[in-house]
Amino acid sequence: MTLYLTEAEVGEILTMDLALDAVEDVFGAWGRGEVINHSRSRIALGRGSYNLMSAGWPEKGIVGSKSYVGGSGGISFQVLIYGASGEGLLGILDANLMGQIRTGAASGIATRHMARPSENSKVAVIGSGYQARTQLEAVAGVREIETASVYSRTAENRDGYAKVMTEKLEIPVTAAASVDECLEGADIIIVITNSREPVLLGDSIGEGVHINAAGANGWQRRELDTRAVVKSDVIATDDVDQAKIECADLMAAADSGRIRWEQVLNLGAIVAGTNPGRTNASQVTLFESQGVAMEDISVGKRVLDIALERGIGTQLPGGGMEAGSL
Known part of the structure; x- marks a missing residue:
């Protein structure tokens, strides 16, 4: 049966x-x-x-x-x-x-193993759709969050997201008027959009942050510019083979010779303890989620x-x- x-x-x-x-x-x-x-x-x-x-x-x-x-x-x-x-x-x-939930959970597990230790994290969320809700929920499931902020292009959507997630997670979630305002003070960044052009730029990324990029699961989508990828000291994805044909963020950086695919880790190797998720608190870490x-x-x-x-x-x-x- x-x-x-x-x-x-x-x-x-x-x-x-x-x-x-x-x-x-x-x-x-x-x-x-x-x-x-x-x-x-x-x-x-x-x-x-x-x-x-x-x-x-x-x-x-x-x-x-x-x-x-x-x-x-x-x-x-x-x-x-x-x-x-x-x-x-x-x-x-x-x-x-x-x-939606398993995609969020993958980012949660990446955060657990790759983000720097912190008792009171601030999370920045770029994107305000349904997938963005489970992304923040998952990070809240593995990390104590003091505050969170959200930015998306439509004020009504980001305001609605902030209200819903404040009530759901019982933490203050505020709507930001710009990406830079959203990122201010954040040690964990979530990017979950359907953008075809980078929305997170390397020049905006501070020391020690962890990034979950979960929207660029097709060659025609971009969420991070190449500088943001290159700035990442540890790069992981759920499956490197799939990332080679789908993850435009990493494909662009590799095609331009700025990174080598050999330096991109499968998240499984980090979870299993074969490779560290980071070796010090100042490193920038990046998880590119494709969904597998x-x-x-x-x-x-x-x-x-x-x-x-x-x-x-x-x-x-x-x-x-x-x-x-x-």
């Missing part, structure tokens, strides 16, 4: 704490060589595109994929999880909310297991074939 979970049912179960734990778990396994992750592939469809990414975690007995079609009619995300030994399709999860399938299958399996325990979801007919039955 296959368990199907709607967006609402996933939302009943999934919390940021669960996602942080699941994402840290899978990145540690990735760093130890226990996870297989395949980069996103895309099929252009004129007014839209089909996107597919997959991953396997043999030690956990799971393999699966995330797929979605985005276009003028909207966007729809699904995660499919299979048993790794031929047990069949274990679950189908609608995954819009899950994508191993995050989806790890979080998705946790949600499926809880759903089965609680009797949530709809059981669909079907399953695998017994070995030797072909």
Whole structure:
């Protein structure tokens, strides 16, 4: 049998704490060589595109994929999880909310392992969409935040974000009138936009900051200029192979010879302890998030297991074939 979970049912179960734990778990396994992750592939469809990414975690007995079609009619995300030994399709999860939360969780784990120690951080957020909400929520889940500020181009959007996140996290979040005002005094910077031109410039980055850049997951998008990338002493991404074809921030810096791909780390190596996230408090650290399938299958399996325990979801007919039955 296959368990199907709607967006609402996933939302009943999934919390940021669960996602942080699941994402840290899978990145540690990735760093130890226990996870297989395949980069996103895309099929252009004129007014839209089909996107597919997959991953396997043999030690956990799971393999699966995330797929979605985005276009003028909207966007729809699904995660499919299979048993790794031929047990069949274990679950189908609608995954819009899950994508938002697991993307935030990846930045939270990067912050935990790469940001300099601080008891009272100030966070600057550039971008005010739904993804920006889970980014700040995740950082708040791993770090004590004293204050946060947000900047986006539309005053109404940044004011709304500040109000919602102040109430949700019970910390003061203020709207800034410019990027420079937003960055003032920040030791953690979140950039989560759909910009095609850099919004965070190297000249604006102070000593010791940590940057989570989570919006530039396509070659046509830019969030950081090349100086900002070069200024970073430690650069990590969720999957270097995927970053080489998707992360325009890093692609531009590498193509111009300002960085070498060999110096870009997989976040898994940092979480597993193979490489340090930083070696001193003055370093600038950068996490470029692309969003990868191993995050989806790890979080998705946790949600499926809880759903089965609680009797949530709809059981669909079907399953695998017994070995030797072909």
